[in-house]
Amino acid sequence: MIDKEKSIDALRxxxxxxxxxxxxxxxxxxxxxxxxxxxxxxxxxxxxxxCMALEDGDWIVPxxxxxxxxxxxxxxxxxxxxxxxxxxHGLAKGLGGSMHMPDKENCNLGSSAVVGxxxxxxxxxxxxxxxxxxxxxxxxxxxxQNPKDLPPxxxxxxxxxxxxxxxxxxxxxxxxxNLASIWKLPVLFYCENNRYGMSAxxxxxxxxxxxxxxxxxxGMPGRVVDGNDFETVYNAVLEACDYIRSGxxxxxxxxxxxxxxxxxxxxxRLYRTSDEEQQWMLRDxxxxxxxxxxxxxxxxxxxxxxxxxECRKGIELQAMKALKESDDKLTEQEVLGLVYATGExxx
Amino acid sequence: xxxxxxxxxxxxxxxxxDRNVVLFGEDVGVYGGCFKVTEGLWKEHPDQVVDTxxxxxxxxxxxxxxxxxxxxxxxxxxxxxxxxxxxDPIVNHAAKTHFMSGGQFCCPITVRLPEGSGTGHxxxxxxxxxxxxxxxxxxxxxxxxxxxxxxxxxxASIRDNNPVLFFEHKLLYPxxxxxxxxxxxxxxxxxxxxxLDVTIIAYSHAVETALKAAELLKENGIxxxxxxxxxxxxxxxxxxxxxxxxxxxxxxxxxxxGIGGIEAQVCAAICQDRETFASLKCQVLQFSGKDTPIxxxxxxxxxxxxxxxxxxxxxxxxx
Numbered sequence: 298m299i300d301k302e303k304s305i306d307a308l309r310x311x312x313x314x315x316x317x318x319x320x321x322x323x324x325x326x327x328x329x330x331x332x333x334x335x336x337x338x339x340x341x342x343x344x345x346x347x348c349m350a351l352e353d354g355d356w357i358v359p360x361x362x363x364x365x366x367x368x369x370x371x372x373x374x375x376x377x378x379x380x381x382x383x384x385x386h387g388l389a390k391g392l393g394g395s396m397h398m399p400d401k402e403n404c405n406l407g408s409s410a411v412v413g414x415x416x417x418x419x420x421x422x423x424x425x426x427x428x429x430x431x432x433x434x435x436x437x438x439x440x441x442q443n444p445k446d447l448p449p450x451x452x453x454x455x456x457x458x459x460x461x462x463x464x465x466x467x468x469x470x471x472x473x474x475n476l477a478s479i480w481k482l483p484v485l486f487y488c489e490n491n492r493y494g495m496s497a498x499x500x501x502x503x504x505x506x507x508x509x510x511x512x513x514x515x516g517m518p519g520r521v522v523d524g525n526d527f528e529t530v531y532n533a534v535l536e537a538c539d540y541i542r543s544g545x546x547x548x549x550x551x552x553x554x555x556x557x558x559x560x561x562x563x564x565x566r567l568y569r570t571s572d573e574e575q576q577w578m579l580r581d582x583x584x585x586x587x588x589x590x591x592x593x594x595x596x597x598x599x600x601x602x603x604x605x606x607e608c609r610k611g612i613e614l615q616a617m618k619a620l621k622e623s624d625d626k627l628t629e630q631e632v633l634g635l636v637y638a639t640g641e642x643x644x
Numbered sequence: 645x646x647x648x649x650x651x652x653x654x655x656x657x658x659x660x661x662d663r664n665v666v667l668f669g670e671d672v673g674v675y676g677g678c679f680k681v682t683e684g685l686w687k688e689h690p691d692q693v694v695d696t697x698x699x700x701x702x703x704x705x706x707x708x709x710x711x712x713x714x715x716x717x718x719x720x721x722x723x724x725x726x727x728x729x730x731x732d733p734i735v736n737h738a739a740k741t742h743f744m745s746g747g748q749f750c751c752p753i754t755v756r757l758p759e760g761s762g763t764g765h766x767x768x769x770x771x772x773x774x775x776x777x778x779x780x781x782x783x784x785x786x787x788x789x790x791x792x793x794x795x796x797x798x799x800a801s802i803r804d805n806n807p808v809l810f811f812e813h814k815l816l817y818p819x820x821x822x823x824x825x826x827x828x829x830x831x832x833x834x835x836x837x838x839x840l841d842v843t844i845i846a847y848s849h850a851v852e853t854a855l856k857a858a859e860l861l862k863e864n865g866i867x868x869x870x871x872x873x874x875x876x877x878x879x880x881x882x883x884x885x886x887x888x889x890x891x892x893x894x895x896x897x898x899x900x901x902g903i904g905g906i907e908a909q910v911c912a913a914i915c916q917d918r919e920t921f922a923s924l925k926c927q928v929l930q931f932s933g934k935d936t937p938i939x940x941x942x943x944x945x946x947x948x949x950x951x952x953x954x955x956x957x958x959x960x961x962x963x
Contacts, residue, residue, distance in 0.1 A: 358709075390746030399745040406712065407745060411736050417702050418737065421709020428715065433691035434666045438673070469732070472702025479697065636782055638742045638750035638805035 299528060301595040305604070307349055307527055308590065311341035311583050312608040314365035317374055318558075320616050321364065321381065321395070325562055329620065330381045334395040335362040339525075339557035342582035343489050345369045346530025346552075347457065350538060354454040356404045356426075358419035360461055360489065361396045362556070363408045371403040374612055378619035385627050386619065392627070392635065412460075412494075413467030416486070419458030420473040423484035423547075426454050437480045444481045445516075449544030455483040463494020465508045474515040474547065481546030485537050486512075488551040489524065495560045496568040509551035517547045524552030525582040528589070554582070648681050648817040650791035651756070654798035655682070655718060659689040662716060665802060668694045668707050669720030669756075678722045679758055679817055700729035704755070708738045708807075711753040716802055724759035724811065727773045738807035739782030753808075754801045760813040760849055760899060761945055767937035770945075772848075772900035774811050778877055778909065784830055785876040787811040789851035791821040793874055796828035804830060811876075813849035813899070833880035835887060839867030842893040842959055845884060845910055847873040850897045856952035857897075861959060868959075876906050881913050885920045892925040895959055899949050902932030926962050931955050 298304070318336045325334060337344065340362070348357070348369035359366040367377060372388060380387030381395050388398045389407070399407025406422065409415040428434050430452040436444055464470055465488055477484045488508045492499050505511065512519025518540065522533045530552055537548040555577040559566045566574075587601050596604070627635075645653070659665045667682065673695040676683030686693040696703040700721060707717035721730060738751040761770035777783055784806055788794040794812070801808035808830070836851075837858065846854040851872045858868040871887050873880065888894045894914055896907035911928050914920050931950040939945050 388746070389744060389748070392746055393744050397744050399748055401745070401748040406709070406749070409737065411732060414705065414732055414737060417705025417733060418709035418712070420702075421706040421711070421715075422713055424706055425710040425713035425715050428666075428710070433663060434694055435691040437694045438686065438691055469701050469705060472697075472699035473706065475697060476699060476702050476706055635743045635747050637784075638747075638752075 298589065298593045299531065303349070304590050304595050307345055307531070308586060308604060309608055310345040310349065310369045311527070311586065312605055313374065313612060314341045314344060314368050315583060316609045316612040317364050317368055317377070320612055324381070324616065331383065332394050333561050333563070334381070335561050336558040337362045337365045337556060339577065339581065340489065340491060340554045341365055342527040342530055342586065343524040343552045343554045346527050347487060347534050350531050350534035351457070352454065354404060355457065356406060356419070356422045356454070357457045357459060358406045358415040358422070359408045359459045360415070360464070361408050361410050361412065363396065363398055366459065367398045367400065367405060370400070370405045372398065372400045372405065373615070375615035375619050378616045379622065382619055382623035384619070384623045384625045386622050386625065390627055392632070413464035413470050416458040416460050416464070416467070416470045416473045419456045420477050420482060420484050422456035423477060423482035424480070426452055426456060426483050427480070444479065449481070451544040452483045452542055455485060455538060455541045457485045457487050459487045459489060461494060462488065462490040462492065462499035462503065462508060463497065465511070466502060474511070474517070474549070477547040478515045478517050481544065483541045484547045485534070485541055486547060486549040488549065489554060490551050491554050491556045493556070493560070493568070498568070507551055509549055512549035517549055519549040519551070521551040521553060524554035525580050525585060527582060527586045645791050645821065645823055646817065647791045647794050647812070647819045647821070648679065650795040650823060651681050651798055651812060652683065652685060654795045654802070656685060656688055658799055658802045659692045663692070664714060665716045665718065666692050666694060667718045667720065668696050668703050670696055670698060670722050672720050677720060679814060681817070682720065700726050701732060704730040705733035705737065707753055708733045708751055711738070711751045712741060712749045716752050718754045718756060718802060720756045722758070723769045724757035724773055725768050725771045727757065727776065730755065734783070734807060734809070735777065735780040739780050742806070743782060750805045751807050752805045754798070754810055755807070756810045756812060758812045758814050760815055761938045761949060762815045764940060764942060764945060766940045770938040772811070774809070774876055775900060775905045777809055778906065782807070783877060784808045785811070786830060786874065787813070787848040787876055788874055789816065789848055789872050791819065792824045793828055793834070795823050797830065797874065800828065800830050811848060815849050828874070831875045831878045831880055833874055833883040834872040835883065836870040836872060837868060839869045840891055841867045842895055842962070843869045843871060843887045843891045844895045844897060845871045845873065845907070846897040847876060847906065848899065850899050850950070853950060853952050853955065854897050857955040857959065860952060860956035864960060866960065866963060873906070879910065879913065884910060884913060885917050888914055888920050889923040892923050893962060894924065894928045895955070896928065896930040897950055897955065898932045900933050901935045902930060903935060905932055907932060929958060929962070
């Protein structure tokens with residue numbers, strides 16, 4: 298078991314993610330947020346386990362179900378609520394909404410709403426990271442020796458391409474895996490398999506039993522783990538990151554989980570049984586982790602309740618703060634001014 | 645220096661100035677690129693030329709992600725016709741990233757697209773798809789007609805903090821010309837001649853057609869001014885309006901088919917500007933490619949593209 302301090306941090310991450318989703322759902326239901334949202338209740342271990350194992354300077358490109366990843370990567374929930382209220386105080390100044398919460402300061406590129414399109418972008422981040430570590434693009438150039446035959450070039454930071462089981466069928470994902478492998482790019486392909494791509498069950502849509510087995514075709518390690526067990530995820534990510542940071546190239550990690558809610562707010566979940574949902578709720582990642590923490594003697598059940606209340610209250614306060622400022626929108630002039638970047642200055 | 649050499653030199657000069665400028669594309673290294681535009685670049689800049697697998701969507705998306713981190717990628721798409729494969733990374737991601745991130749990220753990528761017919765390569769190797777990107781807000785689109793503009797505009801494109809699509813008409817590659825010492829800004833059209841009878845507006849290869857038509861008209865005593873748009877987005881409306889008002893006659897020429905085209909946009913701009921519209925002495929004439937895929941056979945291929953002789957005859961009827 299990881300140490301007590303880390304466990305409490307992890308629990309807070311997961312609770313903040315869960316309460317954020319619950320608050321978001323209520324705000325939508327009460328008509329205070331416009332548009333749509335994709336909730337990740339039930340996937341907290343997969344999201345917190347990844348982010349906790351990453352180091353400062355590691356980048357993520359999340360999926361459209363991005364709130365948990367964004368919180369766990371360090372963004373302030375108040376800025377995320379503000380984004381959904383469409384105010385200028387949001388992460389993307391209210392131009393993105395629920396699916397687009399980029400946060401440069403926390404090395405989060407933001408999600409693509411085109412399922413699977415974030416994966417080549419994350420591969421590009423990895424290209425840049427290797428470029429920075431090597432001092433040039435020499436590892437991929439015409440004159441370079443085949444990178445497959447070269448000794449590993451360790452890198453400080455890595456990039457995580459997060460995608461779901463649905464996206465695993467996109468050509469862009471397959472092309473990215475090939476590109477990352479030929480140039481040994483420091484990218485973790487992180488498949489958050491929640492068993493359904495919208496309504497489509499992954500076992501009907503994917504030709505192999507596990508997405509992770511695809512790794513073999515691209516010459517990289519692949520592994521599948523229980524995505525509802527925080528520690529299992531955390532340790533698997535650490536192991537994968539260690540392999541990638543040492544310069545060995547990409548790694549495909551698949552975490553098996555389940556979304557408790559529908560695909561988006563309009564989903565009536567006709568494609569699965571409530572029996573199945575109940576079975577999965579027994580394996581609620583937060584409850585599983587809390588049990589483990591109590592068993593390890595890190596916390597008492599009362600202390601767990603206290604942490605829960607504290608997190609719930611914190612999220613509530615941040616939502617209220619964002620709501621108060623929700624009318625503070627960008628002006629038309631400001632919106633038009635953001636279409637193009639200005640200047641020639643080099644970033 | 646030829647158009648081809650000017651493009652190569654622009655890349656080489658930018659690469660020499662900035663290690664972050666990296667070229668990606670299929671066969672752009674030792675092979676020298678499908679049209680020999682990148683020939684020898686890998687020798688001059690061995691750390692900045694990357695041969696890619698046949699994965700246009702993948703490597704363009706990868707370049708977009710790297711550009712968001714600070715790389716200045718140049719992506720060569722072997723034939724512009726393969727634009728379909730890069731629509732998602734370019735239109736949905738590169739073009740929107742500055743906006744969608746509230747200004748946190750920009751995407752300084754340049755995509756080079758060899759386009760155009762006249763080469764007998766058939767319908768999937770000869771299109772000029774620039775208009776399809778016109779609707780993709782957040783992109784800049786450049787299509788030079790001569791070596792000097794190609795050199796300066798490519799350098800400006802690489803330096804620009806926005807995604808730029810750089811269309812190179814394949815028939816222009818062997819065209820020779822002097823490189824002017826004056827840099828050219830993106831968004832500025834070029835005015836050729838000072839005829840007071842008619843203003844012919846064109847871009848890329850069609851500028852050659854416009855100049856030929858102007859020559860033929862001159863023999864009949866009609867004096868034309870030719871406007872070379874050079875940048876298709878943003879359009880240099882100021883120059884277009886001034887030059888049309890000067891003559892009161894606007895003739896638009898483009899190689900690709902006309903529906904939803906670049907020149908349709910120019911026509912709309914002319915019609916919507918009160919003073920320019922009021923200056924018109926006759927209808928606006930538009931010449932564009934036929935609404936057909938480009939045929940393979942030489943004579944039929946020629947038939948689909950506007951020709952100077954036909955244009956001169958039609959313009960003559962305006963007087």
